[in-house]
Amino acid sequence: MPACPLCGKPVYDLSTAIAASREQAEPAHFDCVLERVTASETLAAGEKLVYLGSGSFGVVTFKDKNESAFTVLRRVQWEKEGEKKDWRKGLSSRIQNL
Numbered sequence: 001m002p003a004c005p006l007c008g009k010p011v012y013d014l015s016t017a018i019a020a021s022r023e024q025a026e027p028a029h030f031d032c033v034l035e036r037v038t039a040s041e042t043l044a045a046g047e048k049l050v051y052l053g054s055g056s057f058g059v060v061t062f063k064d065k066n067e068s069a070f071t072v073l074r075r076v077q078w079e080k081e082g083e084k085k086d087w088r089k090g091l092s093s094r095i096q097n098l
Contacts, residue, residue: 002087006032014087018055019079027087037076047073055079 001010005020006028017027021036030051037057038049050070052058056077060070079085 002027004028004032006036017087019085022078022080025083025085027085033078037078041076049076054081 001012002014003009004011005024005026009029011017011027011029014027016030018030018033020026020028020033034049034051034057041049041059043049043059046061047059048062050058050060052072052075056075056079058072058076059074060072063069063071
């Protein structure tokens, strides 16, 4: 089991992992990365940070109180787009065989 480069604890579930940074391809806990991204962004009243998928986060505002629709104000690309991580390749092949 790889250790998270951000907190040092084992990453037990690679399906929820994300790269430690744009430069570091090692798997990190999603929550550890979320803390880093949150610390790097200044949010105004009514803004939230959400995971958009494909290694990117977004600062958004919700259009209603049910939070069912939102507008992306700015995108934070955490992982390099289109780059396949070695630790994900093995995971992908197992999922395809289900």
